[in-house]
Amino acid sequence: MDPKTTHADELAPGEVHAGFEVVSAEEVPEVDGWAYVLTHRATGARLLWLANADENRAFSIAFKTPPADDTGVFHILEHSVLDGSAKYPVKEPFVNLLKSSMQTFLNAMTFPDKTMYPVASTNVADLENLMDVYLDAVLDPNIYRRPRIFEQEGWHYELESPDAPLTINGVVFNEMKGALSDPEDVLFMELKRQLFPDTCYRHESGGNPEAIPDLCYEEFVDAHRRHYRLDNSHTVLYGDIDIDRELAFLDERFSAAEVRGEEGPNELAMQGPVSPAPLEVPLATAPDNRCVGLGYVIGTWADRERVLAADILLDTLMGSNEAPLMRRIIDADLGDDACAFVVDGMAQPMVVFELKGAKPGVAERLRALVEGACAELADAGVPCDRLQASLAQAEFNLREGDFGYPDGVALAVCAMGSWLYDEDDPLSYVRYEDACRDLGDSMGLGIFDRLLREAVVENPHSALVCVEPQEGTGTAREAEHLARIKEAMDTAWLEDVMEEARALKEEQQRPDDPADVAKLPHLTLADIAEAPAPVTSREVEAPYPCHVYDLDTHRIDYTYAYFDLERLAWPELPYAQVLACLLGKLDTRRHTAAELDCLLESTLGDFSTFIETYGDADDPLGVARPRFVVGAASLSEKVDGLASLPMEVCLETLFKDTERIRAILTQRRVAMEQGFIGSGHSAALARCRSYYSRGALVADAVSGIGFYRFLVSLLDSFDRRAASLCEVLRNLQGRIFKGDGLETSFAGAPGDVERYWEAAGDLGLMNDGHATKTQLEVPEPEPAREAFTIPANVCFVGRAAAGLTLPRDPVAYNGSWLVASRALSYGYLWNEVRVLGGAYGAGFSGTPASVMGFYSYRDPAVDPTLAAYAGAGAWLSGWDPAASDLEGFVISTVAGLDAPVKPRAAMRREDKLRISGRGPAWRAQVRQEVLDSSVDTVRALGAAVAQVGETGGVCVIGGADIIAASTAELEVSRLV
Template sequence: MTKKNRFATPNPALAVGTAHAGFTVTRVEAVREISGTAYLMRHDATGARMLWLACADTNRSFSIAFKTPPVDDTGVFHILEHSVLCGSDRYPVKEPFVNLLKTSMQTFLNAMTFPDKTMYPVASTNVADLENLMGVYLDAVLHPAIYHRPRIFEQEGWHLEADESGALSYNGVVFNEMKGALSDPEDRLYQEVCRQLFPDTAYGHESGGNPRAIPSLTYEAFLDTHAHHYALANSYTILYGDLNIDRELALIDERFREATAHEAGAPNPLALQAPVRAPRVTIEMATAPSNSSIALSYVLGTAADRARVLAVDVLLDALCGSNEAPLKRAVLDAGIADDFSAMLVDGVLQPQALLMLRGLRPGAGEKFRSLVESTCAELAEGGIPRDKLEASLAQAEFNLREGDFGGYPDGIALSIAAMSSWLYDDERPLDYLRYEDALAELKRGLDDGLFERLLRELVCESAHSAEVELVPSETGDAAEEAAELERLRAGMSEKDVEAVRAEVAALRAEQEAPDSPEALAALPRLGIADVEPPAPEPEALEAEAPLPCTAHELDTHGIAYVYHYFDLRRLEFSDLPYVGLLSDLLGKLDTELHPASDLDTLVETNLGGLDFFTETYARDEDLAYAAPALVVGASALSEKVDALATLPAEVWGKTRFDDLARMRDILTQRRVALEQYFVSSGHTAAAARANAYFSSAAVASSAMAGLEYYLFLRDLLGNWEERSTELPARLSELAARVFTADDVLVSFTGSPDDRERFWAAGGTLALPVTGGAEHRLSVPTPSPRNEAFVIPSDVCYVVRASGRSGRDAGTIGCWQVATRPLSYDYLWNEVRVKGGAYGCGFRRTSERLSAFWSFRDPSIDATLARYDGAAAWLAAWDGTDEELEGYVVATVASHDAPVKPRQMARRQDVARFGGKEPGWRDVVRAEELAATADNVRALATVLADESVPRGICVFGGRDAIEASTVPFDAVVELVR
């Protein structure tokens, strides 16, 4: 018998007008999209808004948000977001946010600055833990320490520093974060588009802060902004999940009542921008020539029209969602740039459709807008292909029903979605949680020209649009900043410079001063006794099927997922970059049965997704082990399982590789995407590269999808005329060797009935048995080195990696626990707080490899020196029993964090290929629970082991790399 969902229908005890712990219910509505009920309330004493999304989810969440529209580019709300989490009246420690990361059972803990709001969301599966998190966050936003600790502003926002010669520089966490963010050409371009579209409203300003404006923000203005905006009358609180609502409301009411005296002033206005059709403008930026780009944007209306916003999302996918979509095809065929894409920018009062052109050819700036608008006019007049619209609508429906929010728990994602309408209308908190009615309206619109009318209104008749071209140049913000600092220094006396040094020394002293035992004791914490036994993880089954099949019989809510793992060890190492090409091209070219355009439509209509990617499996005990695979992943609603069995097989078995022009377009887009990845996520790229100094599996991965693949791809495209002629034959022959039944495992996640129908429809999936070659892959032996890769950025990503140590007797679980004090105590304080990097951390893999990393870091040498100090710090770590218990609790909670069915299946698949025994996670969990302070301190001998091979990998700007004293074995110009 199915258990009754008590949240699906409204609770009479929470009827409109009823009072609960200082709150009055003002509205109640069932929300079938979450199988629950929404209760809207007001706090009687303060007017604070409250929404409870009541449903059966035990991964519960809390969020408090404030309307925070900026009036300038100083990033004051971003700096406040960081700063209020640096201590409060009730919790007077320097970094309660970090303490919670270290010691709570949270499944999500963060804060976010949006263009018009700031949110503070947390989630946990443990009710007591959630209440602890709520209490700390509420005190942080309502009673922050910023009013009596001004150096929080200097640390998180900006401050001046002076070196021995008296030369000045800026530092600060947000300052450096935004230098990194605005080193990305797309971010810079988008910032200018918004400035042109919204010249008179908050959206014309950079809410995160522009480094050229951040130093103009004063401490007094910072405090005044908090007082005016962090008032409860300007707040929005959202609870989610299976909660005792009266208990939680009582907790919140207590904190709200304490805060009434802190309310002050009125917040900044959030107004509608009157339509403007801005002329094309050009901006310059110091970046690689390949980053030349144009953004063209059209405002589509307001957030109040939920169906229209969803319709634009569907429309953009139909027109630009693949290389075969009609608008994207027209732009690519015009040959004016390397790549073209479109996206919906929503979650704001006036959403926009943003079209971006990258890698411009001569004359692109003069042609782009007219090409887009003439093509859209033709489509609006002649009709958008119905099959494309139906496919895009089917894809949107699948995504909405699946509700896979990536790394966000459902409650956090839904809270953010609720703010997409609630912020602008107190009576509309549910618009973006609902989608059934909007989908029905769009389906009806297929027959009455809704999408053609929408395209005509959005583009052809737009009264609100802007176009911005970004031109790479030799000089940029760094030169302007340097000149500004020189002017500032010229106006200062030696006494002034000494005052700067003295203030930095005082800041350092405050940063280094330990929290008092009394302050630490005030923080709520859980103990090991609060850790509940883990939910049993269903084991995979070996299923009867025409091919080897592992089955994950999990509740997927009517969706089937299948992954096909094709072993690549029968190939030569020199084949692996071409496997990377295969994974990038498959699904985007003609097959023998369908042209690429029709194939794209079929896939979107029938599947939730179809992905081709590579990965390599390692073995903990053997660094020389490498088992690369080409993985084909697909998903579909239960009623479309037949397509799940046949469409992927058509792609891998019948793709034609004879359209060199189309292949070049696809591979150029991949090159551009990798270059953007290096700039925005250089810490991840650097860590992967550094791992390849020691692990054969990482070497293989790099050849197929990492840095080595990028270099191969760049060379291939740079010599296309000579090298492309061999591609059709080579890729066809390689596909024939890869896609066979000889070395494949199929992983199916879903119901047994769906699995049976999948195999009945697919048979052997058109995979031949070839009796192919034995495993013969030989991966080059890794070797440690020091490397620097030059990217167009004003910040760096610094990784130092180490190989195995003979002194390492620590268990995987103990290392997991030790990672927390290293990352959240030592590195956080040294690299982030003192050094100004936006992020930092330490990781140790189950193969006994370790790495320190930093993110958006102003330094190289200073950061490496701080890495060197980690061993001595850990050896002397004097954490209390309570501290250690907190680390253990947080580590185990992270281990136990709930995952979606697809994620669980993938985790089990990868563990299988890595040779891990069933129950290995339980072993690691037990090791985490058994960790002692002595065990943790003992690991310092591993970090201090000078005999261990080490390597350094830096991604960063040329000036910073050239200024470093590191003896790099190679300095590579990565993005040209």
């Protein structure tokens, strides 16, 4: 059945199906299908079906939720409605679904003016189960029957004894403490406040920790009552579905929904032009984290083509170090890095210029530079070749459609970019082909010059904000504030706080009634389809081993080249990563950096160089196989450029412009620092793994904390080391890019691999017949207990070990580890670290390298989390799930293995397995081991998990005050 044609006549405008009236039907090439807009007659709910042949089906329901203050009520509601409902009264059906569903996406999202609940699955029964639970959650949640949900997800006081310090805990409270430790998040929050002083966008929809405790339970449920109404909703269905069946499904649930009062949602108003005075915002953070934001409102959501044109224009001006405006900012030496981006998905889109690592007092200079340079460019004409390159890049990205999550979820978000503001327009941000065509036809006619004047140079709606670092910590100020609150509490109030905290903990620890658990819909093993056809490669005749994947790439060609780094010495690896950072950004023998930048963007949709380390199936801890990876992609019609440009960059880059090199490496340092603040859990766990695995130790040296420290040292002494650095880079360039040991992979349009090699020849590589002896000797990893301070009000706690019984005797990897990881993450750790501890997230990860690890995300404390890790092994050893629970974990684990991925991701996954020595049958073997998992095979892993949790290495990344409060005996050093 082809949805593109089957329902074109059946769902004709004016027809009524299961209570839904069809408003419109039109073909949409961008989704390879049709779009049908319907209205539910009984409730006024709006529905969009994007019909195509995609079996990764999706559902989303969204509500217009403009905030009226900074309490984060809609963010807290987003969490809270998923904590049980009338039909499914268990404490956390969301977690139950994560444990047992075949979902390919399951989450909820709070935006500045809307809240969305999207799900996706390749299994029809599973999708309906997810829809049923989510609809009951949003329309009839337990927040009206269990007030302590608000305390758990939002905020509550805690007090261990009358003499102890008063503290605040809550999942959203801690999440936003972490988010607003990031200077960039604070900058964006304050920039919106300046640009939109009279609308909902002046408020932080996620919640400001300083304001979250102002929210009371009554206001919380009132916000739900007024906003979570079907006449305030937008539903999106996507993919190859039986529309009559699903409309009947929705009609039954919509018709039964209770209307809770007549008062409607908060107003979503439009902001008139304002140009406030520059604002300086103090923030407790490191001095290097000063940042400046310059924002301009460029129109309304209805200006779709203008928004796309602005995105292309910003890429032209700021998309690389060689872009004309970016180059001026770098040469002016105002800060460490800069970027520009369009913010859409709101009623009034805006463009933002951001300066990172800003020097003191440069905010006004940045504004003068940006507006002056833009005026000059508009008068002279924005360079047409760069505009064409940026348009080509935009068209590539739109055709590839690699959103990072299922297409149906991404398109639902896109649809809301216009539909939230105009009930008759759900498709403006789904469509793009006509807009790209119009912009291409307008090239050279001054369209972009006029846009630049209107958007920046002559714009009456703009604001300038600087986040200014100051001494002290947010944690210390919070403690002082709470101490003042406690002083005002009498004895009865203190006792009430302690009693309510105890009651909340008791409720959190109380198991669900088995009868309530049984009400949840669930799949059985019989619902699991056959495994998807494996992704296989074939070797073709070429100068070097070439593995070709026959995938539907939508006429995009992808190629990867893997150069052997085992010929390097250990101290050279960080320099190889520096080389990877620089390629594509400097002059070559044939092109200046500016010419190359334009050529790469107009010819290739993607060009990247990076180092990746692979293990060995027979010795996962002891063997490291680092490779220098050169990846590129292009539209099929540009395969000749794909064959020539990447190797020009690799072989002909000139290392002599030391100031350009300094700027690029400084930008990399800034990006890594932002990563530690925003995703410290990944960095902490990676560091822990480096204590046990040579492969992980190499990864740390080229991309982790080890490389960051190397980079900081290099930059601190750059003037002295610049000349020798250039010589080292030239030497590595000559030694790495050899034909010896090279292997490649390719996926693309039929016949393009032959065209590629015909144009590429031998890639211009020399072959020395392995004359260079392998030198790489990776040191023996050593366990450690480390803590790294960053400017944050939360922490990330990692703990890992090799799961060993004896040194060099790793526990054999088996699919049961995946089931155990899921049980630990969504069973034990969810409750102990997230629900009871207040962290935003926590998990356990077992890998084929046999390095098992725990992590927490935006965690308020160190010691309770380490204690939870220490108890994990005993919990797993005594795990006694119901048969349906085990079955659910098996099903959800298999779903993760079977989930569809984009062509680029599929070929990269198989490349990694092949280089690591795992044959094509390995994934199928692991899948079968998952299906064969039993309670006994999972329990048997408890001893290894206990060793990890009790004796494994520790890495904590977080605020200095939080780390100082720990008794874990960690070696502490400053990271950022």
